[in-house]
Amino acid sequence: MIKFLQGLPKVELHAHLNGSLNIDSIKELAENVYGQQSDEFASMCERFITFKKGSNLNDCFQKFAFVHELTSTRKGLERATELTIRDFAKDNVMYLELRTTPKSNDNMTRRAYLEVVMAAIEKATTEHAITVKLLPSINRGEPLEVAEETVALAIELGQKEPELIAGIDFSGDPNQGKFSDFAPVLEKARQHGLKLAIHCAEIDNPSEIREMLMFGMSRCGHGTFLGNSGFAHMKEQNIPIECCLSSNVKTGTVSSFGSHHLKQLFLADAPKVLCTDDCGVFDSTLSEEFVLASETFGLTRSQCIDLTMEAVQHSFASPEEKLKMKMRLYAFTRRQ
Ligand SMILES: CNc1ncnc2c1ncn2[C@@H]1O[C@H](COP(=O)(O)O)[C@@H](O)[C@H]1O
Numbered sequence: 222m223i224k225f226l227q228g229l230p231k232v233e234l235h236a237h238l239n240g241s242l243n244i245d246s247i248k249e250l251a252e253n254v255y256g257q258q259s260d261e262f263a264s265m266c267e268r269f270i271t272f273k274k275g276s277n278l279n280d281c282f283q284k285f286a287f288v289h290e291l292t293s294t295r296k297g298l299e300r301a302t303e304l305t306i307r308d309f310a311k312d313n314v315m316y317l318e319l320r321t322t323p324k325s326n327d328n329m330t331r332r333a334y335l336e337v338v339m340a341a342i343e344k345a346t347t348e349h350a351i352t353v354k355l356l357p358s359i360n361r362g363e364p365l366e367v368a369e370e371t372v373a374l375a376i377e378l379g380q381k382e383p384e385l386i387a388g389i390d391f392s393g394d395p396n397q398g399k400f401s402d403f404a405p406v407l408e409k410a411r412q413h414g415l416k417l418a419i420h421c422a423e424i425d426n427p428s429e430i431r432e433m434l435m436f437g438m439s440r441c442g443h444g445t446f447l448g449n450s451g452f453a454h455m456k457e458q459n460i461p462i463e464c465c466l467s468s469n470v471k472t473g474t475v476s477s478f479g480s481h482h483l484k485q486l487f488l489a490d491a492p493k494v495l496c497t498d499d500c501g502v503f504d505s506t507l508s509e510e511f512v513l514a515s516e517t518f519g520l521t522r523s524q525c526i527d528l529t530m531e532a533v534q535h536s537f538a539s540p541e542e543k544l545k546m547k548m549r550l551y552a553f554t555r556r557q
């Protein structure tokens with residue numbers, strides 16, 4: 222089964238760039254871009270992937286600062302994007318939607334940040350057999366003006382490169398910021414044809430969950446606290462829930478793999494996709510998430526193929542790209 226899942230051409234729809242850089246690639250990046258590694262750096266790497274028992278979302282958010290340092294220069298960001306795409310391709314991910322929060326600092330404006338990532342995606346996709354789309358992220362913990370700039374850039378750059386920029390991600394610490402403040406800017410993105418992937422119900426916040434469901438979205442990140450009525454709503458609206466098993470268990474929003482809501486989504490026959498979220502931080506791969514899901518819930522090979530087919534269906538790819546992915550999947554299943 223493990224070999225089968227590794228070989229399966231997969232679709233990753235929920236991956237944050239700075240969370241997806243695995244520990245070996247972080248070391249490679251540090252070596253390539255910033256020179257010799259020190260013992261201190263090695264122990265920082267070790268701390269990065271260690272989650273103590275009882276860790277929470279806050280512990281997780283603190284880990285991002287480490288990679289954010291490494292990607293705070295153009296060269297670092299460019300190489301990190303290339304390495305991340307390479308690693309997904311190595312894991313037989315045929316289609317990847319990568320999200321990232323444009324950041325400004327002394328080295329880059331938010332526009333330059335996005336341009337560097339876009340150029341790196343173009344370069345990496347010529348070297349690896351993978352299609353990549355970009356979803357600029359809004360960090361809900363940052364001021365509204367930043368979100369407005371991000372959406373304006375996504376609209377402008379998306380008009381130049383519509384095949385590359387597919388939508389907007391709404392993420393960040395769910396304990397910070399108010400969704401209702403961001404609804405108008407998200408609505409503007411939607412009016413301009415950008416799809417919305419929204420982190421929703423990662424924590425139990427019933428009034429915000431209601432607001433988000435009323436507002437609508439193309440895909441729902443996590444959906445942990447939606448409950449049965451929320452799942453029924455998602456099914457009725459054909460909105461898939463992006464399930465990230467290791468992420469939810471390691472950050473403590475789900476108590477164990479066995480109690481993950483993926484099970485209820487299967488039982489309710491609601492739309493769902495399997496994703497990694499931050500495979501670097503959580504020290505996982507999409508293949509490993511499939512192994513986890515199949516071992517925990519007894520998924521068969523054919524259910525894993527169906528899950529991938531659902532991901533194709535709910536991706537922000539064009540009809541032609543979806544057809545190509547389905548053909549690759551059929552070709553793979555015929556060879557089994
Ligand atoms: C664990 N669950 C999560 N919930 C909410 N937001 C998350 C997240 N994991 C990652 N991010 C968001 O993605 C950023 C890192 O990638 P980028 O710097 O944008 O590439 C984090 O700082 C956070 O804003």
Ligand SMILES: [Zn+2]
Pocket residue numbers: 235237392420442498
């Ligand atoms: Zn996420």
